[in-house]
Amino acid sequence: MAAASIMPPNARQPLPATARNPNAPASDSQRQRDATLPSLHSLFLRAVNPSRPSSWSAAVADLVSSGDPVAALAAFAAALRVNPAALRPALPPALRAAAAAASLAAGRQLHLLALRSGLFPSDAYSASALLHMYHHCSRPLDARRAFDEIPAPNPVIVTAMASGCVRNNFVYPALAIFRSMVASDCAGAVDEAAALVALSASARVPDRGITGGIHALVTKIGLDGNVGVANTMLDAYAKGGGSDLGAARKLFDMMERNVVSWNTMIALYAQNGLSAEALGLYSEMLNVGGGVRCNAVTLSAVLLACAHGGKIQTGKRIHNQVVRMGLEDNVYVGTAVVDMYSKCGKVEMAWKAFQKIKEKNILSWTAMIAGYGMHGYGQEALEVFSEMRMSGLKPNYITFISVLAACSHAGLLNEGRYWYDSMKNEFGIEPGVEHNGCMVDLLGRAGCLDEAYGLIKEMKVKPDAAMWGALLSACRIHKNVELAEISAKRLFELDATNSGYYVLLSNIYAEAGMWKDVERMRVLIKTRGIEKPPGYSSVELKGQTHLFYVGDKSHPQHKEIYAYLEKLLDRMREAGYVPNTSSVLHDLDEEEKESILRIHSEKFAIAFALMNSVEGSVIHIIKNLRICTDCHRAMKIITTLTGREIIVRDMQRFHHFKAGLCSCRDYW
DNA sequence: GTGAATAGCT
Known part of the structure; x- marks a missing residue:
């Protein structure tokens, strides 16, 4: 403005x-006005x-x-x-x-x-x-x-001051002002507005007990029955010191609820990755919410839950609801739809939803860039980025993370270098640890290991585990044991309990035939008591999510799935599939078990999906770790044998398997 | 003076 x-x-x-400059370029909102x-x-x-x-x-x-x-x-x-x-x-x-x-x-x-x-x-x-x-x-x-x-500010002025402090992230001064209001002892100074400001400040500080203290005070002065105050308290319990989602839920269950209460609780679950709880509460809201109707805020929060949980079918249902309520052009809802489709593997649907957003803001554009990026569509991401700049919006810190991540997922080395320099020189944004992480990944995988290592050494920010992890991964691809050891040493200093790094280094030794070191790693893992989080894959079928772990026998259909998988593996071998032993060490701690139990969870998931889904439909699988080379090759062969399309979302990106090929062009 | 929602590196 x-x-x-x-x-x-x-x-x-x-x-x-006539108050405006007639020569100034008119924005969309301007034209509308x-x-x-x-x-x-x-x-x-x-x-x-x-x-x-x-x-x-x-x-x-x-x-x-x-x-x-x-x-x-x-x-x-x-x-x-x-x-x-x-x-x-x-x-x-x-x-x-x-x-x-x-x-x-x-x-x-x-x-x-x-x-x-x-x-x-x-x-x-x-x-x-x-x-x-x-x-x-x-x-x-x-x-x-x-x-x-x-000289003598009245309570409204004092509250306005505290509220402004919160707005400008002066949270402790805001709390101090609130305390002085309480201490000043003038009855009635602490009213609804003052309590709301204090609670919104409490939601932003890590100190435990502040929300509880305000809660007690609010109860004492009889404001605990105020829905607005209670709603803000939900947020304060969940986001402030202690991050106590349980306390928020307890309060939620007791209090009088309006649509904001439901939205707050659903959003809190969604933001904390508890998709099932968020979606469960959403259906509870519709069924027993006492007539509360969902609105744009509800749908944004529910879409976030779908995105996080990869719930494409539920996500589509919510999208239908968005269309019915005429909210496709709403920037919050629209951006959440874009994000949901991207993270559920439907980037072309994301693009369609993106075009429906009326006043796209930096978050909308960034979501679309990130969406194309995580699917490996680097060129498309860069085109959206260029369109964004032409629309007059300035890219920010996060936009550049998305742009560089897009370059890294697509192996666009020159473009990545260009934008990394440009963000500093042209846009005046100092690269942070995330941008440098993307560059280390991009350079490392392209084989420029020394340049990647050089970047870590010379950059202004302190390297984090993600960055050394990217370098370690690159060392595996390019078989550089020496640099792998340097990276691993740093990683063990930063995060000694993460099993992934031990396994990665162990695999690098194994692939170099350094069996003594493999054994050394095995002992190290044992003595340090490192536990590997179980790898799992999930498939959504008729809105229901089915989970598969390595060697899982808990699924009611497990016998049939295993029999089906055996037959499938036979057909795959006939088609030239040779199990790749280099990934075997992913299951280092599973060595004593039967070989069948070491079959990765995504293979169970794909067998289950092939058995139960509608012929010709696209299969979506979500995996909590990175897909291994062996499973990647297996997926490609399965698409050739069955004619099905498979989309796998792993820890860091999407793989679209179709007719024997993967969208990542084997670059990941 | 006051409550809920959208984007990001391994």
Whole structure:
């Protein structure tokens, strides 16, 4: 939003329709507003009685709430010219306009006006609006300075100050203000608004016990029955110190609930990766929620759960609901749909949903770039990125992670190098650990191991486990034992309990025929008590998720699945499939078991899916670890033998198997 | 002065 100058008022252009620079490029929202301007203009002319100051202030306030703060500031300027008495009632909404436009310049002029006219610090309305303005212009220290000049701030002003502190991430000062309110002992100072601010601050601090303390206080003053307060408390329990989802749920079960309560609890589950709980609560909301209806917020949260859990069938159902409710163009919902389809393996559906979003923001574009990226469609990701820049949006830190990850998944070495340099030089964003991680991965897999190692050594940020892990993986591909040992040493320092690194190094030794070192690793794993998280795969069938572990016998159909798999393996061998022994060490700790039990979970999952799914339908498998070379080759052969299409989502990307080929072109 | 939602490296 452009900074608006309100002093001196332009005598020729006092009205909203002419307040904007006609040469400035119009955004979509701008154009939309322009279409409604003639009526707004006439309405404004009719509504304002120039001789009545309150009429002016109402007009200014209306323009702010209708989303046109620039026009509101122009109206304020016009008001002052016509009737100086309008200052007192119109100054607070004008300050809100400056806040909404994030125009510090306009805000400062209004501050000056408030001082000259004596409205600040004596007028409480102007004072709270002034604090609000500075906080919304990201000037918390200016707000603080103004706050300290107010001799006896009333509870509204104090709450406004605390709220602004939270907004600017000054969470502890906000809590201190709240404490002083409690201590000041003036009855009634802590009301609903103050409690909400305190709880939203509590949701952002790691200190345990703060939410519980506020809860006790809120109960004492009888605000615990307030649904709004209780809703915010859910968030505070789950996100603040202790991250106590259980406490949130306990409160949820006891309290009076409205749609925000349901949405909050569902979102908390979804954000914490508890997809089943989120989806379960969603159906509970629809069935026994006491008539609450889902809205855009509900659907965004539920879509996140689907994305996380890879629930494509449920996700499609929710998408239908989105269409029925006419929410496809909503930027929150639309972005969540894009993310859901991408993470459920349907990137072309993601693209269709993306095009339906009316006012795409940086998150929408980034979700689409990341979506193409995780499917290995690097060129498409870069095209979307270029389109985004042409639309006038500036890429941010996360956008560049997505761009570089897309390059790395597709092996686009030159493009990755180019954008890595460009983010610094052209966009002024200093590469963080994530960007460097992508580059190490990209360089390493392309075989530029020394360059990757050099990057780690010279970069400004401290390398993390992901980065050394990427280098270690690259060392396996390019069979570099020496650098693998360096990487592994760092990894063991950073995260000594992660079994994956031990197995990876062990495999590198095995492939180099260094059996003594393989044995050394085996002993090391035993003595350090490293436990390997079980590998599992899941398949969704008729909305139900079926889980398969390595050597799993718990599935009711396990005998049939095993028999089917044996026959399938026979056919695969006839077609030239030779089990790849280099992946055997993934199951280092399974060595004593029967060979059949060492069959990777995705093979059980694929057998189960082939047996039970509709002929010709695409099979979706989700795996918690990275797919191994052997399973990758097996999948390709299975698509040739059965004519089926298989989409595997592993820990880091998607593999689309079709007619004997994989979309990753064996680069992963 | 006040509550819920969307994007990211291994």
